[in-house]
Amino acid sequence: MKIKAEEKKCVNAFDYTGDWDSWLDRLHGGMKTAEKLGMSEERIQKIGKRLADHLSKSICASTPEEQLMKDLWNVASEEERKTMTAVFFKLLDKRGL
Numbered sequence: 001m002k003i004k005a006e007e008k009k010c011v012n013a014f015d016y017t018g019d020w021d022s023w024l025d026r027l028h029g030g031m032k033t034a035e036k037l038g039m040s041e042e043r044i045q046k047i048g049k050r051l052a053d054h055l056s057k058s059i060c061a062s063t064p065e066e067q068l069m070k071d072l073w074n075v076a077s078e079e080e081r082k083t084m085t086a087v088f089f090k091l092l093d094k095r096g097l
Contacts, residue, residue, distance in 0.1 A: 020065075028092045041089075049085045 034044045056074055061067035076084060 024092060024095055028095045031089065031092055032096065045082070045085050045089055048089060049081055052081070052085060052088075 031044055031048075034047070035041075052073060056070050059066070059070070061070050073081065073084065
């Protein structure tokens, strides 16, 4: 079976992050560092949205959950993506409790 060029370029996110919990912990840590450096919540969320845009284009979904997240992101409007980013940051913030 021939592999498409774009499939060769995509990577498995968990090759770099380990697992879902460690990935969330790393993102939470990055978010807290950005807050300590004085970044506004709006600026942090804009960066998060840009990261999600990049990941949706370059990460191969290796689990049904990753595929669902990727599919939802890809069909969402810009406003819906902003909302998804805000909700995701709430999830990260809750991890710090």
